[in-house]
Amino acid sequence: MSPNSAGTAADDRMERGLETIRRIERAERPGVLDGFSDVAPGFGEIIVGYAFGDICSRPGLETPTRQLVTVAALTTLGNAAPQLSFHVRGARNVGCTRQEIVETVMHLCPYAGLPATVEALKVVTAVFEAEPRPAGDEPTGPAATDDRYERGLHLLKALDGLTTQSAGSQGPVTDLARCLIEFALGGISGDGGLDARTREIVSIAACTALGTPSRLPLERHLRALLAAGGTEQEAIETVLQMAVYAGVPTAVNGLNAVRDVYRTAAGQPA
Structure with missing residues (x-):
């Protein structure tokens, strides 16, 4: 690849990343570009180019679902409240309802545990309190306990x-x-609040983020995604996105699970 080709590829990556993060943040100049200029110049560009240009702008998973996937990962990890707040706001900006966001967090309680779920709901509550409540976005109550x-x-x-x-x-x-x-x-x-397909997608995100110990639950949810009308590509994109939020090794492990499950489903050797 020539130097000019490399420069063009980098420019394209940044443009894709900027377009994606502008939709999420609703800001002409995303804050992350200037947030680390004093300690790590250029890191903001890496985030925009890699996270949003290379990964989150890929086809195969629509932007609102990608935001729920990110909320799922950050809820499950429980260690990045500011980023969770950013992506809850981003989910709202790209059209996710309050109920979809709350149900995503609540759904992950068995995976993330009660403390992480409680802390995530605090973040969600703060985001919601800072915005006007639109008509027709009321959450529905749980079904009867019996x-x-x-x-x-x-x-x-x-x-x-x-x-x-x-x-x-x-x-x-x-x-x-x-x-x-x-x-x-x-x-x-x-x-x-969530359809069956989306529940499986956020479950796949959570199990991938948790790593190797959640391999068997991950495989079950991969199979269940197909049963719910989802696609192998949606599973792949969900797992790939975990490279950004939970690390490359977790994404590699998740992709191995995707390969094994779907090859078996297709009658091919794993």
Whole structure:
């Protein structure tokens, strides 16, 4: 590649990144370009060019869903409240509803844990309080608690193809299994706000961000995404985006899972 070609590629990357982050931030000059000029000159350009030019502007996943994916990753990691606030605002700027954002965070409670979920909801609340409340954007309340187990069991069967008999086991594990079905699936994942496809996409983001220990849940959600009408490309784009927010190794591990699951689904050797 000639020096001129390299320069043109870098310019194109920056232009794509600027176009994407301007949509998210609604600012002509994104703040990240000047935020590190005193300690790390040029780092803002790297963020714009790499995160937003190379990754977040790729086709295959629409911008609102990408913002929910980022919210999912930052909620799960629980270590970047300022960036979570930025992307919650960005999600609103590109058309995500309040309920979609809240449901994304709530849905991840079984993966991220209660403390991370609580802290993420604090960030979300602060963002919402700073904006006027538009008509028709009211959240819906949860379903009645007495049907959580049945709703959770229905979702579990859809996710894993389990029967009622295999959902639990004998002894004390039965109580734990019932608690998980009611809380993680019936009490949270069964509520409205996100369609089945988007729930699987944000679950894939969370499991990828958590790394190798979440390989089996990641594989289940990859299969469930196809069952919910999603595509392999959407899974790939979700996992690739984790290279920005959770690190390249997590994305590599996630892509290995995508390859293995979808090759198996296609009848090819993993």
